[in-house]
Every structure is written in structure tokens, then in C-alpha cells.
Amino acid sequence: MPLRGNPGITVLVLFLVVLSGCTQPDKTVLHIPVNVSVNITSETPASPLPLLTQTAFTTSSSDTTTVTRPEAQSTPAATLSEPVIPGGYLHYTGADYSLDYPATWGINVTTLPLREYHHTWNGCSVTLAWQLDQELRMYYSGDNSTLFYSSVVNTQRDIWPRDLNTQIDYADIINSILGDPDYCANTPIGAFTISDVTDAPLAGVSYKAIRVDFGKINATGFTEGTGTVYIITGKNRRGVFTFYSSSLDPGVKATISGYMFNSLRLDSSF
Template identity: 65%
Template structure:
């Protein structure tokens, strides 16, 4: 994808990957448990202090970011529980997610990734934001994330051969969006790229299976991304887990992607 601005950008990486227990330090592993989208801080390249999320009972999640901004992710009024899953219905899409999971959401500026013979550079996308929403397990091992940009522009990063660089898209959400993928700040391997049908719209998406290399100290994991070039929007939906539990890796992942419904105007 092409996310995020300066210090605000690091909030996404922090939100997705830092542990509740504290900030990352140069001399210790950042995560002892696989995943946590609770805001924290990082010693490099930003100098910010740790903040702790406050989670109200059953109504949503109020988060204070390391940059002093707060936002609340309230559950939509039409959410219902079906079995062990809860239904989320938003403006752009709906899906079912495990009833014990939480939700976090924020809107941040988008970043662009430019590849040339001299390497890769990162810039701000012109007047474009993305809505980032995370559905996450209580044990911090698994997330389902969505990134939706309201645009008809081609926002996908491309390599020197003008092929879409899927590693950059994944890295922009699960890695460090201030850097291009497969740098010392985060590395992702792409294992498979195929077309995938989408419910609610007439066009297909691109399914990308990937793995995360432990280049940053974060726990390794595997995931699947659906990359959607819609009529009016661009979207990335990612299931990622560091758990070896086959129920999480396959059953839960399949259930959530199968429940994904896009708005006809997506």
C-alpha cells in the first residue's frame, strides 16, 4: 500500500506490533508475545514515551497514541453475535470475527514507495488517507487488518519492472511504513500470488500469501492478504498470525475471509 506520515506513521507499526509491557529498547527483543496492537513506543527512529491503552468494558477501545492523540473505536449498533463469531458491518465492507477479539481503528496519511536504479524512497501520497482497522485476538498472536483508501488512483507500489510490489504493501501495514520492504527495518517473503473471488462486487481481488522474517525483533509469522482494486476504493485485507495453531492459521482465517462482503460501490 503506500502509507503513513512521519511520526504519525510509526503509530500504525506501534499499534500493530509493540507489546503492552513497554517500549522497545536497543538491547532487547521488542516482543515476547507474538503480536500486540496496543500503542507503545520505539527508541528508533522516534523518541517517544510509552502509553497504555484504556479498554472500556464491551463498548469499544479508547486509545491514547504516543503522540498525544486519542481515538475511540466503538462497536457499530448493528453488530450481532452468531455462535463464536461477531458481525462487523461498516460503510465499505462487513465480516465476521471471533467474538472474543477486540477492534482498533484509526485514519492516517498514506505513503508511496518509489523503486528505481538507486533503490527505494518513501514519500507522502498527495491528499490521501487510509482507514486502518485491526481485529485482534486476546493473546496477541493474531490480527485481521483492513486498510481502505477512498480513491480511484493507482496507489500500488511498483518495482522497476512496473510490477506491483506486494512486499511493500504488506510491510506498510505489518512492518515499518517509513521504510521500503526487505530493508533492515522489516522483511517479508511472498510465497504465492493468485486471483481470488470477492463477494458483493463483480471483479476479483489478488490473494497474496506471505511470511515475515524476524528482521526487526518482532515474532515471525505467516499471513494472507487480499488486495482489492475497486471502482471507487482501494483496499488491503490481511490475516496474520504467529501462532502454530492450525485452527487459527487455517480455520479462522478461512472463516473470516469467506465472511468478507464488500459494498457494491467499493
């Protein structure tokens, strides 16, 4: 159909239509992600873990292990002398004593006949104590470089090995835990050096322990290291609590050993 009217006006109208199309803003394309939750929250620190208690029964019906995970607490940044303890500490409560130990450690429990060590001018011999067993409970790190041993004997007898001067032979006691219990200390293998002997206070009872610091100087089945042992002569029981570590970190013994021995609490009838 022919276009009627003023050609100038028609050209002007066409020009304005083209101009308006060129000046429109570009359209924005929205990319919608798949399976995105609309509930977005700001990042906040994790709240402390609630108190957790686990109970495990051993082969003895009278022995119950209660392990408690304490609430998380803020602690200062660790230094080389204070190694980080992953997960903090757990709390063990038994019939004879209670103790805190690193949460990542394992536990092994066994009952064995008690060895007696007899020193004479002709040498040293080992026999089994008459009707006496010892409960051995070992707490150990994942890399087996550090452990804590408890040995408890229900007796009022004097079970400590004596040297020719009738003094307690500490090396025999340590060797019975960390060496070969079927032999006396230093024969045929397993030498322990005693560096210090002092008294140590105990929580829960009025008497003290004999604290012995020691080092292992040759093959005994454990890697070279140092440790501390508490020898306890109680009213009704005899106990040996041993910390040993082959870790090269100087803070392990100072931190973990000190913490565990400080947490040790004996039953009042020990």
C-alpha cells in the same frame, strides 16, 4: 401405699411395660439446612442466546459499527485442525465492507496518511500520498498472536507500489501494514517472503482480489509468523485485507483465516 391384689399379676404387668419400651424403634433426628430453596429443578441444557446487536460510533460520523452476536448453534467437537472459537463470531458492518471476526477479539481503529513507495535504479524512497488517508481497522486476539487488518482508501488512483519491472511490489504493501511504513520492504528491517499469488473471488462485487500468501522472516515488530493478504482494486476504493498469525497451532490459519475471508463482503460501490 401398700400394693393390693395378686403379686404375680403385678409382676407380669411390670414386665410387659418394660418390654414394650425396649422394642420401640429409635427416633430419627432431622437436620434442617439454613436458607435452602424449596424450588428444585432438574438440570437442563442452556437455551441459545437471543440475537444481540450493539452499535458503536467511531470518530467519523458516517461510519457506524454494527456488531451482532449470532444465536448459539451446536457444533461438532473441535480437533487440532479446528481450534475452538470462544463465543463464536461477531459481525461487523461498515460503510465499505462487512466481516465476521472472533467474538473474543478486540478492535482498534485509526486513520493515517497513506505512504507511497517509489522504486528507482538509485533505490527506494517513501513519501506521503497527496491528500489521501487510509482507515486502518485491526481485529486482534487477546494474546496478540493473531490479527486481521483492513486498510481502505477512498480513491480511484493507482496507489500500489511498483518495482523496477512495473509489477506490484507485494512486499511493500505487507510491510506498510506489518513492518515499518516509513521504509520500503527489507530496508532497513523487515523481510517478507512471498509464497503464492493467485486471484480470489469477492462477495458483493464482480471483480476479484489478488491473494498473496506470505511469511515474515525477521524482526519487524511482530513475532515470526505467516499470513495472507487480499489486495483489492475497486471502482472507487483501494483495499488491503491482511490476516497474520504467529500461533503454532496449524488450525488457526486454516480455520479463522478461511472463515474471516469467506465472510468478507464489499459494498457494491467499493
